[in-house]
Amino acid sequence: MTTRSMKTLLATAVLGTILLGLQPAAALTDRTSRVLERVKAELKTPASVTLDSHHRLSINWTRGTVKAGDIAALPGSILAKVRPILWKNRDFRILETKTESSRFGVVANSTVSLDGFPVIDHFMRVATRADGSLKDVVLSIPADAAGFAVADAKPAVDLDAAGRTICAHAAERFDGLVCPGQAQRVWFMDENGVLAPGARMLLKGAEMSRLFEAVVDLRTGRIVRFADIARR
């Protein structure tokens, strides 16, 4: 065996080792790449489709390539196109859209629901340029292929119990908070990338005079958020 072939063999072995070591990540990349290609094909427009560090879907169009049309309708129509690709048959829908116009174009910010319940902390944003062409779309809910999942276990606690947990915590920790007692059913993303059933409640401030947003994980009954949503 020549020195050159020895080097080739060694390089191949090293490369093989590296590839084996990276297999899960590579597989994930393959899956997400395929999803991105399918999204791109479904849009039928010359767009750049990528994921960011949080696996948010980003679609970018070159200036002037695609006319936006009615921007208020765009979030719904784009979501309908990508929904089967990103999440099989899950019933994600646009919950509410607010648009704003400026010399830079129009921006439509949408909240999203799943099975009729709001998905907190997540959004869809569609922007056009001043010339009326589509600029970009950001969809913050990751795709199944990116490791995203929806909790399928039946909630262990109900909204009433979650509300009592929140109010009890408020009384223990923040004396004087006004607790409305009625929680709202929502979805929240846990830190494992699982969309989980939650109960959300806004608590009016009394002498602490903040407005707190509280969220209980309905799978466990545990408080996962109790935050003053005023920016201090």
Added chain:
Amino acid sequence: MKANMKMRIVKMLLVTAIPAFLAACGADYIGPDDPGSDATMADASADALQADTLGDSATADVRPVDTAAPDAVDVIDPDSSIEDDTAVPEDVPAVDTNPPFLEEREGWAWAVSPADGTPTKVPFKHLVSREGKLTGKFADVWNCLREDGGPVEQMSWDGVNYDIQLCNYRQTVVPGDDGTYLHVLPPENERDGNDPFAEAHSYYSLNKVHDYFSDTFGYTEGDRPLFVAVNMSFQILGSPGWMGLDNAAYLPDASYGFMGFNMHDGEMLAFGQGRRIDYCTDASVIFHEYTHSVVGSGRFNLNTGDKYGFSGDPPALNEGFADYFASTILDMPVLGEYALGEDARDLSQFKRCPDDYAGESHFDGRIWSSALWEVRALLGPELADQIAFGTLSGSSGVTNFAEASEIMLDVTADLSPESVATVQGVLESHNLLSCARVLEYGTDLGGKGYYQPGTADSYAYEFQSTVAGTFQHKIVVPEGSNGFIAYFRAEDMYGYDSSPEVKLMVKSGDEPIVWTYAGRTSSDAERSFLADRMNSQDVSFTVSGSCVRPGVYHIQMINKSQYSVIAKLNSVTFQDAPEELTWDTCTWPDDPPVVEDTPDVIESDVIESDVVDSDVAD
């Protein structure tokens, strides 16, 4: 109600409620929310980072949160209040007494604030009220008067219920016989809680800021009559005197307002009649709050995670934009010079990341606003304002410093390609494109303090069982040492928890700990270490044994308690013969000092408490 209990309630309101005035439903408010002056923040002393010093007190001479409660009571004893010395205005006529209907009338307003000395004669535009009240196409201004009629809410404290009454909304300004508002003049006493001039000045300023955004950027979302209340105050029923509110706020949903009051069904701007000054009389305060309404509730509204850990960039950007636009409209770099006194924010002061980053939005926002102001100085206000608004328009709820910087470069390339290098230079000098929140131990910066949210108040979905530190620390273990003890401050920000649970992540080598959020939040730190709590304020972490080699380490405190802690690396001592061995299973230099099966450091509840033990067993 017993007198001493009344005073106690007053104290509580002064120390806690008033300072956080109207901070409801995502509301943001002018501050001064900085945790301290620059000098104070340099070492983030205990005083500088007290929980309730986070930005509510309004004045230099009357600071409810920096003042012990008894002193606060001395500052504003409702029994001795002089704030009620203005008679409640008579109700205004129900019909227009000064026809014809005019869309524009003259009146007086401050160009900036009462520091102007004399008001300026200005046009009051966009009026739509048939009676000539200050209701217009873009602002609907009401006076909140110190009279009965306002809503009453019951609050409970120590098991005793109290009835709190909000001031009463009425519009008191109508044209005079000459068809103008020129008869509405500034009050003789800035503590006048009913002065009509507050309405007039606010109406003018709100139209000015509306027209700025509309005319300059074609921004149309402001084309609605935004509800605004001025002179806001409250009283405890049965207790004499009204109490002022030292702050101002934009409330996206005012139905969740101050102390549970439904202040308005929908968004509103609220300006307190403060105990020293009237907040609406400083135009920069009005412009700041109005800009928050432009930013909206869908932008810069969440904290997030980046590769260094917890990131409070988005709210900081929110504040930075609000400060910038307020200042550029007035062509003055100092925001809140009148209203905030010594806590005014000077955008011409150079701020850099991470040097001027502390995990508090108003404080950190100065890095962004000072960069924008520098761009303005270099490129001129017209282009700089367009670049700033284009960047704002292109941002989302979780845009961070680096992403906003990239957006700004794209916007600049569109608007003025020849200016890209200038903008890039500014962003680089403020270190906004790639700010590494890593503090080098032994340097001046290495000892700075910062805020570190907890699992319940992180407001970042990436962190729910553990919150990564806002900062990492770089230390160098010297030759001859095989261990160190890191002494941190880790004190509950609210003072409730005497022993908040924190841990220390450790990674050897020159590269910082890297956090990732692809599916699951995790880091590539090698080990986590339990804290030895020394007292309610301080902890120590012992990292010692044969696995610890001379060289570079990155350490990062993570918060596993529910609520924010005030954090700071106080000191590090290095050991050559440590008594306690916490990382001692390596036969170095041959074996790598990696002892955990997985680099994932977001531990489940099941294993979180026994990491050290299991590692020792290895």
